[in-house]
Each structure stands twice: as structure tokens, then as C-alpha cells.
Amino acid sequence: MTQRRHLSLPPREEEIAGPLHDERVAARLGLALGIAFGICFVTGLISHAIQQPPWWFTWPTRPVNLYRVTQGLHVITGIASIPLLLAKLATVYPRLFTWPPVRSAPHALERASVFVLVGAAFFELITGLLNIAHWYPWAFFFPTTHYAVAWIAIGAILVHIAIKLPVIRRALGAPVDEGERDSGNDGTGPSRRLLLTAAGTGVVAVVLATAGATVPWLRRVSVLAVRTGEGPQGVPVNKSAIAAGVVDTASDPDFRLEVAGPDAVITLSLDDLRAMTQTEASLPIACVEGWSASATWRGVRVRDLVMQVGGSPEQDVRFISLQESGLYGQSVLPAQHARDDLSLLALELNGEELDLDHGFPCRLIAPSRPGVLQTKWVRRIEVIA
Ligand SMILES: Nc1nc2c(c(=O)[nH]1)N[C@H]1C(S)=C(S)[C@@H](COP(=O)(O)O)O[C@H]1N2
Numbered sequence: 001m002t003q004r005r006h007l008s009l010p011p012r013e014e015e016i017a018g019p020l021h022d023e024r025v026a027a028r029l030g031l032a033l034g035i036a037f038g039i040c041f042v043t044g045l046i047s048h049a050i051q052q053p054p055w056w057f058t059w060p061t062r063p064v065n066l067y068r069v070t071q072g073l074h075v076i077t078g079i080a081s082i083p084l085l086l087a088k089l090a091t092v093y094p095r096l097f098t099w100p101p102v103r104s105a106p107h108a109l110e111r112a113s114v115f116v117l118v119g120a121a122f123f124e125l126i127t128g129l130l131n132i133a134h135w136y137p138w139a140f141f142f143p144t145t146h147y148a149v150a151w152i153a154i155g156a157i158l159v160h161i162a163i164k165l166p167v168i169r170r171a172l173g174a175p176v177d178e179g180e181r182d183s184g185n186d187g188t189g190p191s192r193r194l195l196l197t198a199a200g201t202g203v204v205a206v207v208l209a210t211a212g213a214t215v216p217w218l219r220r221v222s223v224l225a226v227r228t229g230e231g232p233q234g235v236p237v238n239k240s241a242i243a244a245g246v247v248d249t250a251s252d253p254d255f256r257l258e259v260a261g262p263d264a265v266i267t268l269s270l271d272d273l274r275a276m277t278q279t280e281a282s283l284p285i286a287c288v289e290g291w292s293a294s295a296t297w298r299g300v301r302v303r304d305l306v307m308q309v310g311g312s313p314e315q316d317v318r319f320i321s322l323q324e325s326g327l328y329g330q331s332v333l334p335a336q337h338a339r340d341d342l343s344l345l346a347l348e349l350n351g352e353e354l355d356l357d358h359g360f361p362c363r364l365i366a367p368s369r370p371g372v373l374q375t376k377w378v379r380r381i382e383v384i385a
């Protein structure tokens with residue numbers, strides 16, 4: 001008969017043993033989680049700054065795929081964090097309920113920080129996932145809350161690392177396999193190495209299942225990826241013309257684009273726009289939700305329109321959509337992007353006139369920008385003073 005150990009409830013610290021609860025496993029999972037969260041945090045800050053730029057922030061226009069890469073990383077590292085966080089919790093959860101609940105002031109701080117950390121981490125991962133799924137079962141505005149809680153999560157992680165530093169150093173310094181039997185493994189259960197391999201396999205599985213949303217050669221294996229390649233003209237659609245309520249205004253033959261600048265306000269028909277110099281650019285749509293797709297666009301340079309109304313290359317430019325409802329009916333293109341050769345008011349996508357769902361009659365497409373700022377169904381362009 002093998003002796004089975006039973007934890008008393010709530011468990012006492014000294015009862016928590018076995019390879020799963022070994023600090024060498026916990027620290028290695030923690031390291032991987034820290035790296036994933038770190039990348040996710042930094043890329044999230046970048047995305048936030050591009051969308052709500054503080055005065056000191058500029059974002060380069062090259063490489064054209066830059067935002068595609070940072071935001072792809074944001075979502076991939078977030079998804080990779082899910083199995084890591086679950087594995088990490090499996091290693092430490094008995095400690096979350098040990099008795100006595102508080103042994104000293106530092107111990108109280110440690111426990112409080114762990115609860116904040118777990119709560120904030122779960123909140124970020126769950127809201128992020130639901131946002132990808134376009135499911136908003138909450139009343140708050142996703143970007144603001146997701147951003148605020150990210151700071152709480154990263155703060156709690158830093159406190160946790162600071163408190164645990166001696167343990168982390170000791171645990172990471174000790175070889176994984178060493179003294180396996182002493183850690184409570186009687187040889188019948190999984191080893192520490194096996195547990196780490198299982199967590200790693202979980203990470204690879206969830207990444208492969210989803211990363212095809214942004215990595216084209218993973219499309220076929222990414223069974224859980226959203227919006228990969230389907231959609232009119234080979235590009236996914238996030239908001240259709242019907243959903244945006246623009247079908248009639250966008251397909252009106254009397255459509256006129258207004259361009260307003262310091263010297264003039266001009267109106268241009270679609271034929272006027274077609275008669276201007278056309279430029280072709282290969283640029284991605286890179287949605288904040290992590291999916292992205294490259295496409296060939298053709299249309300009028302934003303710079304040319306700005307110059308026609310007396311604007312300068314130092315001025316930001318606002319794009320206003322026919323769409324009257326919702327939050328994405330407007331965007332501001334910073335001067336650095338507005339004067340770029342590849343920033344277009346696109347009339348064509350992949351060799352055809354823009355599909356109504358992709359923004360017909362005309363839409364903004366600029367390099368290295370979040371999809372949400374690539375305004376569709378543009379009706380007015382304003383050079384901002
Ligand atoms: N007017 C308007 N433009 C918009 C949106 C919108 O909802 N309304 N969605 C944006 C988002 S979130 C993305 S990712 C891109 C997607 O462009 P596509 O539908 O042509 O692929 O359009 C952007 N332009």
C-alpha cells in the first residue's frame with residue numbers, strides 16, 4: 001500500500017509537497033509567465049499610445065508591418081499566458097488557502113499582492129479574449145478598463161517578484177531534476193520536468209491554434225483563429241456597411257468627398273478622385289484584436305489632398321466617416337503619417353474597386369497603424385490647424 005498524503009483543509013504550509021508544488025517548477029513557470037506578461041504589457045502600452053497619443057509620443061511609419069507585429073505579439077503572448085497562468089496556479093493554489101491566513105506584515109503584503117495579481121491577470125486575459133470574440137458582456141468601455149487593470153497587474157507582478165526574489169534565485173539556480181525524490185515524489189507521480197513540458201506543450205498548442213490570425217503560414221493549423229483570410233476581396237471585415245448603417249449614403253451616386261484646409265474647402269466626386277494621380281501600396285490591415293492581413297491598395301495620396309487645400313506636411317489630418325453611430329467614425333492621422341508616400345485615400349483593394357464593406361467609395365489606409373484608425377467610408381477630410 002502506498003501512503004497517500006491528505007491535505008488538511010485549510011492546508012498547512014508544511015503539508016504542501018510534491019513536484020507540482022515544488023518551487024523549481026513554480027519559479028520556472030513564473031519566469032515564462034513574467035516574460036509573456038512583460039511583452040504583452042509593453043505591446044499593449046504601445047497600442048494604447050498610438051490610439052491616444054501623449055504629446056511626446058510618435059510612432060514610426062516603417063516598417064509598414066510594425067504595428068501588425070507588435071499587436072500580433074500582444075495577442076499571442078496574452079493567449080500563451082493562459083496555460084501558463086493555469087499551470088502556475090496549479091502549483092501554488094494550496095498556498096493561497098494556508099492557515100493561519102496571516103503570519104506577519106510581509107506575509108500579509110505577499111498574500112494581498114498575490115490575490116490582486118491573480119484577479120488582475122484573469123481579468124486581463126478574459127476581457128482580452130472576449131474582445132477578440134467581439135463579445136462584450138459588460139458595461140464598461142473595454143480599452144480603458146483593460147488598460148487600467150494592466151497597470152494593476154504589472155504592479156502586483158513587480159511586488160510579487162520583489163518579495164519572492166530570494167526564492168526565485170534559489171529555485172532557478174537549482175537544476176530541475178536534482179533531488180526529485182526529496183521533494184515528495186515517490187517515483188510514481190509525474191516529475192517536475194514532465195510538468196514543465198506539459199505546460200510548454202499547452203502554450204505551443206494554444207499559440208498554434210490561434211496565431212494564424214496574423215501569421216499567414218499558420219492559417220491552416222489555427223483552427224481557433226478569428227477572421228483569417230475570409231471576407232470580400234480576400235480581406236476580413238470587422239464592421240460591415242450594413243452594421244455601420246452606411247449602405248445608402250455610401251452607394252449614393254451623388255457622393256461627394258469634402259476636403260477642408262486652411263485655404264479652401266473643396267468637394268470631390270468619385271470621378272474627380274479617380275482622375276487624380278493614383279498610387280499603389282502593399283499595406284496590412286492590422287486589427288487591435290490581433291488579426292491582420294496584407295493587401296494591395298490603390299488610391300490618392302493623403303498628402304496630395306492636404307496640399308490641394310493649402311495644408312502643410314506638418315499638420316495632422318482628421319478623417320470623418322459617413323458612419324454616424326459608434327466610436328470609430330473618426331480618426332486622426334498624425335502629420336508624420338499624413339505626409340508619408342504610402343498613406344492613401346484608397347479607392348481600390350486587390351485590383352478591384354473597394355467593396356462596400358471595405359469602405360467604398362473611399363477609405364484611409366496608412367502604414368504601421370492600428371486597423372481601428374483606418375477609417376472606412378470617408379466623407380470628410382480636415383487638415384487640423
Ligand atoms: N467607419 C468605420 N471605419 C472602420 C471601422 C468602423 O467600425 N467604422 N472599423 C475599423 C477596424 S476596427 C478595422 S480592424 C478596420 C478593418 O477594415 P476592413 O473591414 O476593411 O478589413 O476598419 C476600421 N475602419
Ligand SMILES: [Mo]
Binds near residue numbers: 238288371
Ligand atoms: Mo479593428
